[in-house]
Amino acid sequence: xxxxxxxxxxxxxxxxxxxxxxxxxxxxxVMSLVIFTALVGLVIAPGHIHPILAFTSILCIAVGAGASxxxxxxxxxDIDALMSRTANRPIPRGRITxxxxxxxxxxxxxxxxxxxxxxxxxxxxxxxAFTIFFYVVIYTMxxxxxxxxxxxxxxxxxxLPPVVAWAAATGSLSMEPVxxxxxxxxxxxxxxxxxxxFRSDDYARAGVPMLPVVAGPDAxxxxxxxxxxxxxxxxxxxxxxxxxxxxYGITSLVLGAGMMxxxxxxxxRREGTEALRATRRLFAFSILYLFALFATLLLEVVVRGxxxxxx
Numbered sequence: 001x002x003x004x005x006x007x008x009x010x011x012x013x014x015x016x017x018x019x020x021x022x023x024x025x026x027x028x029x030v031m032s033l034v035i036f037t038a039l040v041g042l043v044i045a046p047g048h049i050h051p052i053l054a055f056t057s058i059l060c061i062a063v064g065a066g067a068s069x070x071x072x073x074x075x076x077x078d079i080d081a082l083m084s085r086t087a088n089r090p091i092p093r094g095r096i097t098x099x100x101x102x103x104x105x106x107x108x109x110x111x112x113x114x115x116x117x118x119x120x121x122x123x124x125x126x127x128x129a130f131t132i133f134f135y136v137v138i139y140t141m142x143x144x145x146x147x148x149x150x151x152x153x154x155x156x157x158x159x160l161p162p163v164v165a166w167a168a169a170t171g172s173l174s175m176e177p178v179x180x181x182x183x184x185x186x187x188x189x190x191x192x193x194x195x196x197x198f199r200s201d202d203y204a205r206a207g208v209p210m211l212p213v214v215a216g217p218d219a220x221x222x223x224x225x226x227x228x229x230x231x232x233x234x235x236x237x238x239x240x241x242x243x244x245x246x247x248y249g250i251t252s253l254v255l256g257a258g259m260m261x262x263x264x265x266x267x268x269r270r271e272g273t274e275a276l277r278a279t280r281r282l283f284a285f286s287i288l289y290l291f292a293l294f295a296t297l298l299l300e301v302v303v304r305g306x307x308x309x310x311x
Contacts, residue, residue, distance in 0.1 A: 017100070021090040025073055025101055026066030033290075034065040034161045037184065040294045041162025041177055043301050045169035053120055057168035060116035061161055063108050064128045068135040068157070070105030074098045075140050079206040085199060105136075116168065124168035131160040145207070148214040151196075155188030156181075179238050180294075186231040187290055190224045190263060194283040197221075197266075198276055217275075221267045224282070228263035232256035235293060244297065245304075251296040255289050 038061045042054055049057075073080065073091055081092035090096040096104075109132050117125025139154030147153075159181045166177035193211055196203060197220055200212040212220045235256055239249025262282040269278040 016094070017090065017096045021095045022104065024090050025070040025096065025104060027069030027072075030069060030158075031062055031065045034158075035062050036291065037180070037294055038062075038161040038165040040297050041165035041180055042169050044176065044297050045166045047170055049169045054169070056119050057116060057124065057165060060112045060120075061128060061164055061168075063112040064116075064132050065161070067105045067108035067112060068132050070101050070108065071132075071136045072140045074101035074105060075136070076144075077101075079145075079208060082206040083199075083202040085202055116164075120168045121171045123171055123173075124164050127160065127164045127167055131157055131164060134160075146209065148209050148211045150209070151192045151211075152189050155185050155192075158188060159184035176238075176243055179234075179243060182234050183231070183293065184290070186227055186234055187286065189227045190231065190259075191283065191286040191290075193220050193224050193227075194266065194279045194286065197279040198283075218270060221270065225263045225267045228259050232260055245300050247300050247303065248293075248296045252293060255292055258285060259289050 035058060038058055042049070042057060073089060075098075076086075077091035077098045080086035080089050086092065091098055091101060109129075113125050113129045113132070116128050135154070135157035139150065139157055143150040143154050162180040162184070163173065163177040166180075167173060196210040196212050197217055200210065200217070203210040204213045211223060215223075232252075235252045236249065238244040239246065239252065259282075262278070262285050266275075266278045266282050269275045
């Protein structure tokens with residue numbers, strides 16, 4: 001009669017993950033921005049889309065963004081564990097394995113793309129697939145650990161949701177979604193580099209070549225200022241070009257003045273608590289800037305609808 005070595009038997013791992021852990025994999029804060037910008041792209045698009053298809057489009061874009069977040073966390077579990085900002089994510093805490101996160105992300109990516117393609121149109125589905133691929137493969141796997149321009153190039157993925165939504169509503173593309181793309185694309189570097197300035201120790205510890213780590217804080221401040229100048233110019237341009245109305249134009253001028261003032265302050269304040277306060281203010285205001293800019297486009301749609309009813 002043989003003796004069984006119970007210590008040699010490898011028992012299956014019992015997952016400790018809860019619903020909240022899987023929700024955290026979706027990066028809900030990033031997803032909320034994706035949903036909002038996609039909603040704006042959908043609403044300002046010409047023509048009419050059935051409410052059920054509109055809801056399906058936004059849901060698929062949101063799930064696709066969540067899939068990107070889960071796959072990003074699965075690949076970056078090692079560096080997330082080294083950074084105080086990300087150490088409490090589910091994978092560093094041991095709540096979810098990287099394999100589980102990868103499977104979860106791939107399933108979400110597949111169903112979001114296929115659902116959008118089959119139920120809405122394949123242009124939107126293809127663009128969503130490209131967005132997920134760009135964020136996961138181009139940004140996460142190829143750029144983030146190898147170049148200080150990771151945020152600049154990788155920002156294209158975060159700028160695509162309104163383009164996907166426009167394609168879902170119209171089945172085509174035009175200049176308006178391209179302008180929305182450019183606004184988010186040039187907003188991303190000053191927004192994230194402001195964060196990187198006061199989180200540079202985190203990135204250095206994790207070996208991530210963010211611009212403040214590679215080029216230094218002063219070079220980063222200059223880049224923030226230069227990108228802010230381009231951002232403000234691009235954000236205002238749709239008004240004189242006739243794509244967006246005066247409400248948007250005036251709002252973009254006011255918000256742009258605020259962004260410029262804060263970027264100049266970041267460039268000038270380089271030491272001590274004043275420098276830290278300046279970067280935190282720019283980071284916080286940049287979120288308000290993008291939200292208010294896109295919310296104004298929604299307001300314009302409402303105003304035009306009311307004027308049409310009155311007329």
